[in-house]
Amino acid sequence: MMTVKPKTAALALAFALSTASSFANQGLGTDFSAQTAPVQGSGPSARFITDSRKATWPDAVVNYYYNPSNQPAGISTDTVLGLIQAAGRKWENVCKVRFNYLGTQSADPDVEASFGTIDRLSVIGWMPLTGDKAGFDGYVSWWFQGNPPSLVDADMVLNTSAGERLASDPKALGALITHEMGHMLAIRHSDVQQSVMFASPYNSYSFQNTLRGDDAAACASLYGPSTFADANRIFNWAEQSFSQFVAPTGVNSLDLSGYHYRFFSQTNSYMAVKDNTLLFLPTGGAVTPLGNVDQILPAAAAAGF
């Protein structure tokens, strides 16, 4: 496996490999993720890239399985599943798609299959990557057919050879999975440097814990924005930019009694939205209205969220 330092990795892996379809209305997409390295954002200058045919999942639901074979020692199936479900929730927070876990599965992620031989089971699992893929941490292939095109299968491989490093840092693994789940939606690598789906070079895993405005726009272009997309974009901005008030990053949004909210365990505080008003709630302190979501969103958007 690859042991290069992050900056070297960024140079060595500053590309995205993709395989174009050779059929009019069916085909395959592939994207890889490598060990990530920090990169200086330069501000939105371009745009997300979806599959050119804008293939989508029927009923906006990604039904998927997990195969724990080859899972690295030192991390449990429950932990990996928790990371997968949390990553799925990040996408669900900003667009009207749903990741639906169907259970464990013994079928391998058949990322190398041709269209005629796919099993139509979307499987997330582990395999040792070798050869020209040895340096990658993850890898997704997806298949679609019909007109308009529907996705029929998407598989994610996590690299067992990098498993020891990933297993020792669940947050990094969760960030990797967040990026890869974007590919399971047939979102390609973005031209926007301040994007989880940017990959030239890859952003750091710390960065990839929180979706950006460009990621939200990519998913919304396929499925429409989620009910609380604007509030979640503000939450995303807050957790990356105001860590003295809300930490850690990568927290999931929940719903209770009309509140859509995140609880931040490190700062022991909440951010919530109710009736389009954004609220900040330090535990034990007073609820502080921060303003109207519509009035605050432009600042989040300007910051890249």
Ligand SMILES: [Zn+2]
């Ligand atoms: Zn990628």
